[in-house]
Amino acid sequence: MAQEIHITNTGSPDVLPLRKVYAAAEAGILTADIWKTYPLTQAPDAHQALESRTAMGPTVLRPE
Incomplete structure (x- = not known):
């Protein structure tokens, strides 16, 4: 529970x-409820998802 x-x-x-x-x-x-994880090399994509409000929850950048 x-x-x-x-x-x-x-x-x-x-x-x-x-x-x-x-x-x-x-x-x-x-x-933790994480919507999507991006590799650090895709930081611009993660930023775009957050900025455009298409991210549906917490977004995490991970080192490769």
């Missing part, structure tokens, strides 16, 4: 401290 995590500095009791977020990431239980 997915749990939504909100990260803020408000100190609210329903917000996970950043150290717990890091621990979840290290344990492999933290996931």
Whole structure:
């Protein structure tokens, strides 16, 4: 079951401290919804998708 995590500095009791977020990431239980991944050589294409608003979510550049 997915749990939504909100990260803020408000100190609210329903917000996970950043150290717990890091621990979840290290344990492999933290996931991210990524719309598309581009190789770094295609950075102009990624930028165009974001600028033209055709990107349907988070876009990631990855080193090759």
